[in-house]
Amino acid sequence: MKTDTSAENDADTTETGVSAQDDTASSTTVEKATDEKTTDATASGSESAAEESPKKSKTVSVSKKSRKDAESSADETAQEDATGSSAGDGGRPVGRKSTRLGWGAAGVGLLAVITIAASALAIVFGVQLKNRIDIENAGQEALRTAESYAVALTSIDTRNLDRDFARVLEGATGEFKDMYSSSSSQLRQLLVDNQATGKGTVIDAGIRSQSENKVEVMLFVDQTVTNTASPDPRLDRSRILMTMEKVDGRWLASKVELP
16 A cells, blocks of 8 residues: 555656656746747847847938038138129139228229319319419508509609609500590690699508509508698698509509599
């Protein structure tokens, strides 16, 4: 009986061991299968990643290339716009040089305008200054002539009437010359009858108005007079307004007034 029981126990033990071995083998098989699936999945994932990676790399490369081409095209366009045509310079970019030349040309143009304007102003001011100087010179010449003529007009000697009258007429023109010529015969007779003499001296004189061809002069004249009624010299003071006009380059008295 014991023997049978032992045999049964051994049989059970053997079955249990076989069962355990089977379970171990089965577990090992399952684990192996799982590992294989994991490996296959990993490999498949790696292959997919490997397949996708070139695509992504290619896409990125294409994008970068497109962007680079776009930037290069934009740079070329900007450079062409800035430099313009380079045919006249051997195809070399001249953008910056053209800009400098443009500013230089503008500066030269502005300088030319300023120079022309300054020259025009200088001419205008020069002409005005010359006219002023000419008028002042004319006034001074007329003033000196008027002073000399006032002396001739107020200096009379009955012994030399022809000379004195000729001197007065020689320095006269216009209205005053006509008046003196028409009255000279009466004046001559009056001077002879009274044995009158006179000597004039200009005390002061000044310009009242002036232009290049016409000047008004105010003169203050002292005249020493003698005649048969008054043998002792008598001093007469007169104020004479004389208009001088330039005729054929000479200053002549056209009007004589005693204001």
